[in-house]
Amino acid sequence: xxxxxAWTGKTGGTKRMQQSLIRIFSRVSPRWLYPLVAVWVLxxxxxxxxxxxxxxxxxxxxxxxxxxxSCVMLYRNYFEFGKVILDRFAAYSGRKFNVKxxxxxxxxxxxxxSGGFIVISSHIGNQxxxxxxxxxxxxxxxxxxTGDTDTVNTNRERMFNKxxxxxxxxxxxxxxxxxxxxxxxxGEILSIHGDRMFYGGRTLTAPLLGENTEFPEGPYxxxxxxxxxxxTMFMMREKADTYTLYIRELAxxxxxxxxxxxxxxxxxxxxxxxxxxxxxYPLQWFHFYQFWHTGDR
Amino acid sequence: MDNKELKEQLxxxxxxxxxxxxxxxxxxxxxxxLFGEGLGLDSIDALELLMLLDKxxxxxxxxRNQSKAVFASIDAMAAYIIANRKK
Numbered sequence: 001x002x003x004x005x006a007w008t009g010k011t012g013g014t015k016r017m018q019q020s021l022i023r024i025f026s027r028v029s030p031r032w033l034y035p036l037v038a039v040w041v042l043x044x045x046x047x048x049x050x051x052x053x054x055x056x057x058x059x060x061x062x063x064x065x066x067x068x069x070s071c072v073m074l075y076r077n078y079f080e081f082g083k084v085i086l087d088r089f090a091a092y093s094g095r096k097f098n099v100k101x102x103x104x105x106x107x108x109x110x111x112x113x114s115g116g117f118i119v120i121s122s123h124i125g126n127q128x129x130x131x132x133x134x135x136x137x138x139x140x141x142x143x144x145x146t147g148d149t150d151t152v153n154t155n156r157e158r159m160f161n162k163x164x165x166x167x168x169x170x171x172x173x174x175x176x177x178x179x180x181x182x183x184x185x186x187g188e189i190l191s192i193h194g195d196r197m198f199y200g201g202r203t204l205t206a207p208l209l210g211e212n213t214e215f216p217e218g219p220y221x222x223x224x225x226x227x228x229x230x231x232t233m234f235m236m237r238e239k240a241d242t243y244t245l246y247i248r249e250l251a252x253x254x255x256x257x258x259x260x261x262x263x264x265x266x267x268x269x270x271x272x273x274x275x276x277x278x279x280x281y282p283l284q285w286f287h288f289y290q291f292w293h294t295g296d297r
Numbered sequence: 298m299d300n301k302e303l304k305e306q307l308x309x310x311x312x313x314x315x316x317x318x319x320x321x322x323x324x325x326x327x328x329x330x331l332f333g334e335g336l337g338l339d340s341i342d343a344l345e346l347l348m349l350l351d352k353x354x355x356x357x358x359x360x361r362n363q364s365k366a367v368f369a370s371i372d373a374m375a376a377y378i379i380a381n382r383k384k
Contacts, residue, residue: 173340174339174340174341174343175340175361177340177341177343177344178340178343178344178347178358178361178364179361181344181347182361201339202339202341217341218341221341222341222344225341225344225345225348226348258316259314259345260316
């Protein structure tokens with residue numbers, strides 16, 4: 001695996017900065033800090049060249065914009081990410097958001113069934129808020145990369161434990177795979193990121209926005225092996241304090257056939273849904289590293 | 298079914314469930330490790346094997362640490378199946 005394709009899994013900012021944000025948002029709306037973020041992100045654009053190159057590529061080649069337009073959208077993309085991060089810390093402080101849900105009947109049906117199901121999430125929009133606004137009737141096991149700061153992880157746990165969520169840290173020896181199986185066997189919900197590779201490992205290839213790229217095989221193969229319903233959720237920012245949550249079905253759990261082939265089918269549905277959402281919300285693409293393996297930079 | 302037949306059946310099932318296209322039952326040594334240096338299986342393959350034991354032999358694991366020893370080799374899997382199979 002190329003080193004620039006691996007994600008370190010950390011939220012930006014120091015521990016002290018993150019704690020300050022949580023204190024501030026217990027009193028004021030995050031929107032008041034947006035102007036500050038508009039300036040702050042310039043630093044990331046100029047001093048984080050790998051991320052800047054990746055986002056420029058996304059706009060220039062995948063969204064097919066001109067050079068000038070791509071530069072403008074690059075800045076707006078960073079600004080949008082800053083707003084989403086502020087909203088996330090506002091959620092940690094207990095702030096509520098206006099959320100419209102599309103596909104609610106799908107998750108209601110799965111919540112009322114006895115068995116477990118899988119949610120494959122992505123790093124577009126504000127996916128962490130999806131769990132926050134959608135109280136679950138079943139316990140939810142969230143597979144988590146442990147690279148974040150104590151502030152982020154502690155506040156995640158404080159916020160999500162109230163919502164019936166708990167975290168399962170990824171382990172290099174794959175020990176988490178059995179814990180995931182046990183969670184599903186108990187009829188719980190299993191939430192896994194479907195678009196980032198942390199420890200390398202096997203990959204599957206699928207097209208996204210007109211170009212093939214690699215995805216971790218794990219989430220899709222686990223979903224295919226377990227033969228449970230699989231959905232994806234996209235929590236997309238509309239404006240200050242307002243989001244739309246899109247819920248889409250990737251597998252019913254009744255599919256037959258080889259798990260390896262079924263994993264590819266689930267991945268292709270996932271990238272198809274991702275592509276549709278990105279066409280509607282192109283600014284909410286938050287992979288600040290080279291997501292596509294291509295020499296076409 | 299005796300131990301030898303069970304091992305041959307197990308090898309065939311492992312090949313099928315893991316889609317090991319270039320491997321035949323004869324290529325799998327009964328005592329060789331399935332993970333790491335052996336067949337090179339990973340933790341998700343272990344999940345497939347766990348489901349295989351459940352579906353074909355009615356075996357469910359109550360202790361996840363037990364699985365490492367059970368999936369160590371075809372010999373270990375066969376011994377565990379003989380001792381614990383429900384079907």
